[in-house]
Amino acid sequence: MKFVKKMPPTDRKLSVSLLSDGWKKIKEPTTLFFAILCSIPFMVVNGIVTYLVIKPFYDPIPEIIKTQSINLNINIFAVLAGLAIYFLLLVVHEFLHAIFIPHFMQSDKTCWGLTITGGYVCTTEKLTKGSFVVISIAPFVVISIILPIIIGLLGLMNWYIFFLAFINAMASSVDILNLILILFQVPPKSSIINNGFETYYK
Template sequence: MKIRFSIPKADHEYEQELKQNNWTPLKEPQSIGKATLISIPFMIVNLVICLAVIIMVDGLSWHEFGFTEEGFRFTLSLSHIVWFFAMIIIHELIHLVFVPNFLKSNKTYLGITLQAGFILTEDMISKSRFLIVSFAPFILISIILPIILSWFGLLTPLLKVLIIINGVSSSVDFLNSFMIMRQVPKGGSIINNGFRTYWKAA
């Protein structure tokens, strides 16, 4: 595993090699901005799921989010910012631990940029494992975690907000998974060249 502070670019020679070896380019957005825009429907769905889980296990009120009879009141503290960045790091680390052999791999990257954090592996990975890697942070943080915290009475308003933010920010993961499920046949394999994705049937 390597740490990067920039988004890796595709290697054009490697791209030709992949195509010669019958790897098919995935039809996908070519920038983070486009991917985020296209993923808005998944943001809405994820938001509804997060709210439903929190309401079922602990309840939810407008007052918890700063809305009162006197208006909206919200105080942003340093601890809130720390918690927010901690959640981003945890989200990416969960992706990472589900990547096969991530500790030994020289082609798996933990990325930290001004735009976002990311996990990228250029090792070959199965379709099923790709889906597990993609869905893991949403399932663990936005579904399982609120249930556990509620059992122990630890589901605070701040944690509810962070859980919801995690769910909404998982929309690009869901978009990627949707494209993989639609385009890659069962048993297929996936490989990345930078952020460009290629697949091959079993």
């Protein structure tokens, strides 16, 4: 796996090769912007799910309604710490995608990167449908469901942890969109190959 500064574009030669070998392309958004637009409903659903998971341990909504505001004391150290934790969250989110890619550390077909708005993991490795499902959903399940439950049971839940889990849930919306597209378009026991913003199955 290698670090790249920008998301690799679709390899047109690979697309032609896949189609000539009998692979089929699924119907999906062709740009990141369109994918984000299509994933907005999943942002809402993911946020609600995470809120309901955390609510038994910590519920910030009544306090927000009561004060009609969120009071934050901001200083430069808090801002720097917040940015550091935000980028750490991005790294962990993408790492949770990557670890389920077969032989991801040795794979020369797998890369990852970070931008100011988010991160990405890309691979042209052949995946099973089951692996693709796990790869897609892992960051949402681990960071926004399992981890908050563990922290809540330990009595350590607070506003900041809630906020990070909530942000991760919303940021996972494109992952969930990809998951839904695969579940409804790809037959069981199929193999899947990603090529930029194109996904093929056979």
